[in-house]
Amino acid sequence: MRDRTPFEPVIQLRHLSDDTKQRIFDAALQVLADVGASVSHPEGVELLVRSGCTLDDSGLLRVPPSAVERALSTVPSSFALYDRSGSQAMTLGGNNVYFGTGSDLMWQYDVETGEHRPSGLDDIARVARVCDGLPNIDFVMSGAYPTDLGPQGVYLATFLTMMRNTTKPLVLVAENEVDLGAIIDTAADLRGGAERLREAPYLLAYVEPVSPLLHPRESIAKLLLCADAGVPVAYVPAPLAGATSPISSGGHVVQGMAECLLGLVVHQLRAPGAPFMFGVNQGSLDMVSGQPSYTAIESFMNYLTIVEMAKWLRLPNWGISGCTDSQAIDAQLGLEVAELTLLSMLLGSNLNHDVGFMGFGLTGSLEEIVITDEFVSMNKKLLSGVPAEDLDLAVEAIAGVGPKGHYLGHPHTRAHLRKGPGQWRPGLLNRDNRDRWVEAGSVDLREKARRKALAILQTDPPAPLDPGLLQRADARMNTLRRETV
Amino acid sequence: MTDIMKDIIAAVIDGEPGPVTTAVSAALEAGEDPESILNDGLTAGMTAVGEMLDQGEIFIPDVLWAAEAMQEGLAVLLPHLAHGVSRSAGTVVIGTVQGDVHDIGKNLVGLMLSGAGFEVRDLGHDVAPEAFVDSVAHNGAGLLGMSAMLTTTMPAMTRTLELLRARGMREKVHVLVGGAPVTQGYADKIGADGWAIDATRAVVVAKELA
Secondary structure, three states: OOOOOOOOOOOOOOOOOHHHHHHHHHHHHHHHHHHOEEEOOHHHHHHHHHOOOEEOOOOEEEOOHHHHHHHHHHOOOOEEEEOOOOOEEEEEOOOOOEEEEOOOOOEEEOOOOOOEEEOOHHHHHHHHHHHHOOOOOOEEOOOOOOOOOOOOOHHHHHHHHHHHHOOOOEEEOOOOHHHHHHHHHHHHHHHOOHHHHHHOOOEEEEEOOEOOOEEOHHHHHHHHHHHHHOOOEEEOOOOOEOOOEOOOHHHHHHHHHHHHHHHHHHHHHHOOOOOEEEOOOOOEEOOOOOOEEOOOHHHHHHHHHHHHHHHHHOOOEEEEOOEOOOOOOOHHHHHHHHHHHHHHHHHOOOEEEEEOEEOOOOEEEHHHHHHHHHHHHHHHHHHHOOOHHHOOOOHHHHHHHOOOOOOOOOHHHHHHHHOOOOOOOOOOOOOOOHHHHHHOOOOOHHHHHHHHHHHHHHOOOOOOOOHHHHHHHHHHHHHHHHHHO | OOHHHHHHHHHHHHOOOOHHHHHHHHHHHOOOOHHHHHHHHHHHHHHHHHHHHHOOOOOHHHHHHHHHHHHHHHHHHHHHOOOOOOOOOOEEEEEEEOOOOOOHHHHHHHHHHHHOOOEEEEOOOOEOHHHHHHHHHHHOOOEEEEEOOOOOOOHHHHHHHHHHHHOOOHHHOEEEEEOOOOOHHHHHHHOOOEEOOOHHHHHHHHHHHO
16 A cells, blocks of 8 residues: 555635634634643653743643744654555645544444444454455544453554554554553564654554643653654544533634644654644534534534644644444434535545544444445545646537537547546445346445445455564563553 | 457457457458357457446446447458358337437437347437338338437327337337336336336347347
8 A cells, every 4th residue: 555646635625814824823822821731741841841831830831932833843744654564655744635433432333233232352353454445544543442351451452453454554542651652662563663663653643632721641641752752643632612612613723722732842842853743623512412513513613723724834634534423324424424524625634533433432333434435435536626737628529429429439438438537436326227226126325335344354354463573562461461450 | 268269359348449350350360160250259249348337347438339349340250151140139220209309318229239239220319200110111120219308208109109000010020118207117008018227228128029
């Protein structure tokens, strides 16, 4: 798998003026400088204070605008992720758009039985296998939390399962710097050394502060570990508009940016130039039911602003796609997946996670991953547009056919299909007439997606990993379990 | 299957002008039986093309090009075939009915029928019942295909059927009908012999009736 032609939309969506973006950024700087934040990591605090931040008696740490500007001047505007074999697979930055799953879902719609049941380690393997077989899924997160395992070493076990079942780059969650360290050591072992992993990162770590304005010890510890190892890290708060952040779209983004940018400052102080990903999750709270939502229209509005701010700051961004609030694999799922995924593509959002998420990040569906893959495939064609210099106006063909003729066998038609842009072929979407569709069993989209997922699961898994690598990973697992018991 | 037949089949599938005639000539020079070249080469190639279209592996224009390439190969082969070997699956008269100028679907059916080896007499669009019946009589056609795109023009099919009966020709020709609003139920009601929902199915029905 190689990143020869990253997808970049020709048709793009922007809605904020430069002036508005400057105001949003200034407001985030003001929050950092005047309100400050609570940072529960002594070493991180020391690093910040040594660099001009101030710590008051109540424990609030305030970050001057100059510290943020300095961090923005050292952070790279793009970085690459590499697959298991060490080939470059993704170039994150600019308007390059990539898709992958999310992590830690507690429930699954079982692809074989349709049953809604708790997730297990096997589901992580299935998600990875299905993603490995889908051309428009670029990276893999676990897709499931292994509720069948004890709590120790869960994320290392998750990582090993993913690594066995897909060769695509991985995005990982970890409990703290200890298990993340074991994961990074294993990735370095795969590469043949820490320096080689730094040159060709196989994974990106996903780390969250806690809204509003809290930076737990573990979050900062993981962030610093990634900075030290040169492992790309996304430091992404998940403020819920109306609950843990202001309800207004602007306020949500301002607070989220202040949280993310504090992470950027400490990360770049530790390792200037280390790869860092900007992001704010876009959730909002339903103010009647109290239910959080990923796909409420207000969440989408927050999302537009967040991605535009990332572009304005010239930072690779953390995005979201292929996700629904629906509890069923139904038409709501289809339309929410479609709208969110299309927005990400139009925005040129870089790393779009949560493909396969249902019911506010609690249930996973392989069908949803397969459906999103098809949707992305189709819209890559749409959003690639028609380059002006390649516009084929076909006047000769029109003259050749004339009135009453047809183009079915015309050389122009054939050349277009065979050597030119061709015609996008659906893999799941129905184009059959009624009779053919009925003859084929009247199969709907959900069932087609289910069958495709099952078919991928029947294919050969990726080549096995070196047994020595796995033995050494097991040793790390044993150490991890001893240390945390 | 010999490599020579595989070459012919591949050339038919590819559909470019030239290679099929070269492959057929080579087969003749190698002493292959002309009947075998027809059946195991050219016809087998067109069968493969039909299957590939059905599987969505190729496009409609590829079928048309393959059919033309096959015809070129057939022209080389014909003088070598024993007298009486039929090169045609039968003659079909087709057209869009009176009052209707929509003909892309009918064109598609005609091209597919040609590809399947039928002699196709395409009368175009806005074809009067008399024109259909005269052409069937003149060409000795065993099949008549009528297309209508509009619910308002469908009744013209009935008038053609009535004229066939009035001239005592109804038993000599199988009548196929089609077009977006035309259903199997409508075909049954007006007394047509066959109906198909699309062009590839029309070929199947035509072969059954021929």
